[in-house]
Amino acid sequence: MPTIAVFNQKGGVGKTTTSLNLAAALALLRRNPVGIDLDPQGHFSLACGLQRVSDERSMSAFFARGTPLQSLLQSLPSGLRLIPAALSLSKIDALHGHDPQIAGRLKAGLCVFPGTGVPVLIDCCPMLSVLTLNALVAAERVLIPVSADYLSLQGVHRLSAALDVLEKKLGRRFERRVVVTRFDARRRIAFDVYDRLQQHFGAEVCNTRIAENVSLAESPLHGKHIFEFAPQSPGARDYRALAQELLAAGFFDSVTTAPQPIGVAA
Ligand SMILES: Nc1ncnc2c1ncn2[C@@H]1O[C@H](COP(=O)(O)OP(=O)(O)O)[C@@H](O)[C@H]1O
Numbered sequence: 001m002p003t004i005a006v007f008n009q010k011g012g013v014g015k016t017t018t019s020l021n022l023a024a025a026l027a028l029l030r031r032n033p034v035g036i037d038l039d040p041q042g043h044f045s046l047a048c049g050l051q052r053v054s055d056e057r058s059m060s061a062f063f064a065r066g067t068p069l070q071s072l073l074q075s076l077p078s079g080l081r082l083i084p085a086a087l088s089l090s091k092i093d094a095l096h097g098h099d100p101q102i103a104g105r106l107k108a109g110l111c112v113f114p115g116t117g118v119p120v121l122i123d124c125c126p127m128l129s130v131l132t133l134n135a136l137v138a139a140e141r142v143l144i145p146v147s148a149d150y151l152s153l154q155g156v157h158r159l160s161a162a163l164d165v166l167e168k169k170l171g172r173r174f175e176r177r178v179v180v181t182r183f184d185a186r187r188r189i190a191f192d193v194y195d196r197l198q199q200h201f202g203a204e205v206c207n208t209r210i211a212e213n214v215s216l217a218e219s220p221l222h223g224k225h226i227f228e229f230a231p232q233s234p235g236a237r238d239y240r241a242l243a244q245e246l247l248a249a250g251f252f253d254s255v256t257t258a259p260q261p262i263g264v265a266a
């Protein structure tokens with residue numbers, strides 16, 4: 001199955017908003033995606049309306065007790081399918097960080113679930129932890145939300161360098177896409193950030209920009225994705241367009257060829 005890590009080590013750039021609403025857009029397009037909340041803060045779960053997630057029904061159970069991912073999956077009334085997070089996920093680093101096999105656990109779990117062609121979107125926490133390493137080892141592709149401000153722009157270069165190092169260690173390339181979020185067309189800095197990203201990352205930058213939109217900020221309070229909360233909003237328009245752009249680019253297709261080793265020309 002195509003597994004996508006939604007990652008940026010900077011917080012507040014729109015990882016969770018993107019995981020939620022991109023998964024919702026894919027669900028509406030009948031791609032039946034699975035979301036995985038891999039952030040101990042559990043914002044993805046909260047934004048889906050899951051207020052109190054017990055350890056036994058969360059990703060903590062997968063890492064701590066080996067509970068199969070399938071039995072942790074919740075099908076929500078909104079049409080989304082999610083494996084939620086609980087705060088105890090923050091202990092995984094301390095409890096299992098010494099285990100040399102730990103980084104491959106999620107990849108192994110996803111080998112038997114959820115099946116061919118089902119896109120899996122992993123909402124990562126904002127640091128390079130054991131959890132994030134699990135997401136990146138499991139993922140063939142990385143979606144990097146970057147908010148349209150100067151500090152976010154600086155952070156993405158560091159992130160890109162960190163991914164380069166990881167690629168060398170894993171001996172394969174990640175297909176990457178950068179999506180600009182919180183784009184405020186009234187601000188020159190927003191266009192500046194977008195242009196600079198295009199200069200550096202070229203075609204890896206999505207054409208679709210996610211506008212700063214109050215409905216996107218409000219919908220998690222109601223435990224709803226944007227297509228339930230404000231289907232006519234600019235936020236809904238943008239996440240629908242992002243899903244369509246990425247689908248057209250094959251970003252959610254199954255990876256059929258062996259990942260290309262580093263150093264081998266295409
Ligand atoms: N396009 C947007 N317009 C308005 N608010 C946004 C937008 N994207 C994200 N937000 C808000 O910004 C904050 C951080 O977003 P979030 O997705 O939680 O970032 P991250 O997961 O990277 O920490 C949240 O309060 C969210 O509602």
Ligand SMILES: [Mg+2]
Nearest residue numbers: 015016039043
């Ligand atoms: Mg988040």
